Amino acid sequence: MLEMGKLRATGGFRAAAPRMRAIESKVRIPFRMASSDNSTPAALRRFAWGVLGYNVAVIVWGAAVRATGSGDGCGEHWPLCQGTVVLQHPTIAAMIELAHRATSGIDVLCVVALAIWTFRAVPKRHLARAWAVAVLVLTFNEALIGALLVELGLTANNASPARAFYLGLHLTNTLLLLAALTLTAHFLSRRSGAMRGSFAVRAPGLALTGLAAVLVVGVTGSLAALGDTLYPAHDLWRAMSRDFEPGSSWLLRIRWLHPVCALLAGVFLVWIAARSLGRAADQRLAAGVVGLLVAQYAVGMMDLALLTPIGLQMAHLMVGDLLWIALVVLCARMCLVPKAAVVAAERAAA
Ligand code: HEM
Numbered sequence: 001m002l003e004m005g006k007l008r009a010t011g012g013f014r015a016a017a018p019r020m021r022a023i024e025s026k027v028r029i030p031f032r033m034a035s036s037d038n039s040t041p042a043a044l045r046r047f048a049w050g051v052l053g054y055n056v057a058v059i060v061w062g063a064a065v066r067a068t069g070s071g072d073g074c075g076e077h078w079p080l081c082q083g084t085v086v087l088q089h090p091t092i093a094a095m096i097e098l099a100h101r102a103t104s105g106i107d108v109l110c111v112v113a114l115a116i117w118t119f120r121a122v123p124k125r126h127l128a129r130a131w132a133v134a135v136l137v138l139t140f141n142e143a144l145i146g147a148l149l150v151e152l153g154l155t156a157n158n159a160s161p162a163r164a165f166y167l168g169l170h171l172t173n174t175l176l177l178l179a180a181l182t183l184t185a186h187f188l189s190r191r192s193g194a195m196r197g198s199f200a201v202r203a204p205g206l207a208l209t210g211l212a213a214v215l216v217v218g219v220t221g222s223l224a225a226l227g228d229t230l231y232p233a234h235d236l237w238r239a240m241s242r243d244f245e246p247g248s249s250w251l252l253r254i255r256w257l258h259p260v261c262a263l264l265a266g267v268f269l270v271w272i273a274a275r276s277l278g279r280a281a282d283q284r285l286a287a288g289v290v291g292l293l294v295a296q297y298a299v300g301m302m303d304l305a306l307l308t309p310i311g312l313q314m315a316h317l318m319v320g321d322l323l324w325i326a327l328v329v330l331c332a333r334m335c336l337v338p339k340a341a342v343v344a345a346e347r348a349a350a
Contacts, residue, residue, distance in 0.1 A: 040121055040122060040128075040188045040189070041121055044117050044118065044121050044188060045185065045188045045189050047113075047114065047117065048114060048118075048128075048181070048184055048185035048188050048189075049185045049189075051107075051110045051111060051114050051181060051185075052178070052181040052182060052185055052325070054106075054107060054110060055107060055177070055178060055181055056178070056318065056321045056322070056325075057103070058100070058103045058104055058107050059174055059178075059317065059321060060314050060317055060318045060321070061099065061100055061103060062100060062174075063225075063313055063314050063317045064096060064100075064310060064314055065096055065097055065100045066225065066226075066229060067225075067229060067308075067310045067313045067314070068092075068093065068096055068310065069093070069156055069157075069229065070092070070093035070094075070096040070097045071097065071149070071150070071155035071156060072093070072097075072150070072155040072156045073091065073092075073093030073094040073095070073096055073097030073098070074094055074097045074098065074101070074150075081094060081097065081098045081101065082094065104142075104143070104146070107139070108139060108143070111135050111136060111139045111181075112136070114132060114135065114184065115132040115133065115135065115136050118132040118184065118188065119132070122188070122194075123195075125195045125196040125197070126187065126194055126195055126196075127183070127187040127194055127195070127196065128183075128184050128187040128188045128194065131180050131181075131183040131184040131187060132184050134180040134183075135177065135180045135181050135184055138173060138176055138177035138180055139177060141173050141177075142170075142173050142174065142177055145166060145169055145170045145173055146170070148166060149163075149166050149167075149170070152166075154166055154167075157230060159226075159230050159249060159251060161250075163226070164223055164226060164251065167222045167223065167226055168219040168222060168223065170222070171218050171219055171221075171222040172215055172218070172219060175214075175215055175218055175321075175324055178321060178324055178325060178328075179211070179324070179328045182325050182328045182329060183328065183332060186328075186329055186332055190338075191338075192338040192340055193336060193337065193338025193339065193340075198338060198339055199336045199337055199338050199339060200336075200337050200339055201335055201336060201337075202334065202335050202336075202337050203275075203334065203335060204335050206272060206275075206334075207272070207331035207334060207335045208331075209268065210265075210268050210269055210272045210327065210331065211327065211328070211331060213261075213264070213265035213268050213269075214265055214269070214323070214324055214327060216261055216265070217258070217261045217262045217265045218320065218324075220254075220257045220258040220261050221258050221262075221316075221320070223251060223254060223255075223257075223258070224255045224257075224258040225308075225313065226251055227249070227251035227252050227254075227255055228307075228308045228313075230249070230251065231248075231249060231251070231252055232307070233307055234307070235307075236304075236305060236307065239307060243255050243256060259300070259304075262296075262297070262300065266293055266297070269289060269290075269293055269327065270290060270293070272286075272289075272327075272330065272331070272334070273286040273287070273289045273290050273330070274286075275334070276330055276333075276334055279333075279334075281333075282330065282333055282334070285326065285329060285330050285333070286330060288326050289323065289326045289327055289330055292319060292322055292323040292326055293323060295319050296316070296319045296320055296323055299312060299315050299316045299319050300316055303315075303316050
């Protein structure tokens, strides 16, 4: 009150602004950060969430490339398609693969723009800066793994363990990239606790185990998807019995791992969500994680029962990505608690 009175007496906030800027230049702390972390331009926050959404679309289109067997649509050329920029008589496979490459190229421009804008908009110790750098590194990795898959001929009907290894690596990198994008957008949107040292760390082991469990589910899923693509079945009974025949490909014989890992990971995710239900601000997010988990189980079972039609494969990957994004935000909110909130909670508990 005294401070407000003084401000009014000396000409209000507008009159005080030049003095504040003068002090700011001396002590080198931007006032917008000293008073609150939440000074990020709304347009940057929207752009960050938009880039995340665009990435999900590019990834889901990647599943269409695999499911339609179009991975070699451009031949063993990268980044050019069939060694040229303009295709004269493109096949459908070439168009699907080319669309994937074009949308991925636009994506590179988007993540570079996001990093530059973030560095310009937030100060040095802001966590969004670190995550924006991680996004650049993981995008570069993503392109490298994609290029290696093509250059090493690990596309189309290739059923080698090397292909399975690179696909697992690809999916892991993809999920880490989505996590880095999510955390960039999340920290840009935080009201407080976005600066290094401005939050307390709570239950990191629980969150990291939950995230690792979903990563394992994703990798086993990408191997199941490869098995479905290489050895399509025409009826469900035949598809299931093949999985346990000694003469079947190893890719089919490990397919059971995916639903089993998904069920085990699901129990863990429900536990994380249940813990978060106690915090009023996280209740909707925790309910969203459980809702997406149930939806993912439903789409997964339909996918299996209908012998993995392309549309359901894409839907399963999309819901899986959304579940992962929601879980990353929930874990960030659960583990990296703004210090003011910790003090308030401790006072409330006392
Ligand atoms: C936590 C829950 C789950 C997650 C995060 C998950 C994630 C995934 C991922 C990432 C893929 C690879 C998609 C691709 O590379 O295109 C996949 C494939 C697959 N999943 Fe799941 N899944 C889950 C639960 C289930 C369940 C409960 C079933 C059914 C029993 C199931 C059935 C399948 C099948 C049949 C495939 C291969 C065909 C396809 O690509 O759609 N999933 N899953």
